[in-house]
Amino acid sequence: xxxxxxxxxxxxxxxxxxxxKRMPFGLKTAPATFQRxxxxxxxxxxxxxxxxxxxxxVIYANSLVDHERRDVFRRLRKYNLKLQPDKCEFLRREITVxxxxxxEHAVEPDARKIECVKNFPTPKTAKQKVFLV
Numbered sequence: 143x144x145x146x147x148x149x150x151x152x153x154x155x156x157x158x159x160x161x162x163k164r165m166p167f168g169l170k171t172a173p174a175t176f177q178r179x180x181x182x183x184x185x186x187x188x189x190x191x192x193x194x195x196x197x198x199x200v201i202y203a204n205s206l207v208d209h210e211r212r213d214v215f216r217r218l219r220k221y222n223l224k225l226q227p228d229k230c231e232f233l234r235r236e237i238t239v240x241x242x243x244x245x246e247h248a249v250e251p252d253a254r255k256i257e258c259v260k261n262f263p264t265p266k267t268a269k270q271k272v273f274l275v
Contacts, residue, residue, distance in 0.1 A: 183221045187214055195240060209233070 143151075143165050151162040165172050173196060180194050188194055192201045192214050203209035218225065231237070236245040241255050265271045 180223075183223065184214065184217055187217060198239060200237065200239060200244070206233075 143162065148161045148163060151166065153160055165175065177194075177196055180196075180199075181188065184192060184194060184199075191203070191211075192199055194200075199214065201209070201214050203211075236243060238244075238252050241252050243250050243252050
């Protein structure tokens with residue numbers, strides 16, 4: 143959260159006056175605010191080194207040498223943003239993200255996501271057909 147915005151989160155209780163230093167959970171605008179912040183932090187790198195959707199950051203390169211430039215990591219460090227190592231995957235040739243499988247050859251729908259459509263049962267009664275329309 144921007145330090146100039148901290149006062150806007152202030153509240154008082156019997157135990158004192160408080161203000162958030164970080165974005166509190168449950169705010170309706172928190173996802174949009176976070177997306178705007180991460181877009182600003184990675185400005186100039188999105189579309190050439192990475193793409194971002196909220197807290198999912200996919201870093202890509204044409205070669206391992208390009209990948210080792212670590213521009214995205216430097217930028218995250220500069221703005222004091224932390225990664226959770228247990229949620230990170232490195233040096234992958236293929237990933238599944240946001241319902242798509244991305245590889246060096248293609249971007250395709252995730253096969254697991256379309257399997258339920260392929261195997262959807264054919265309606266047998268008029269009542270079942272009505273619910274499908």
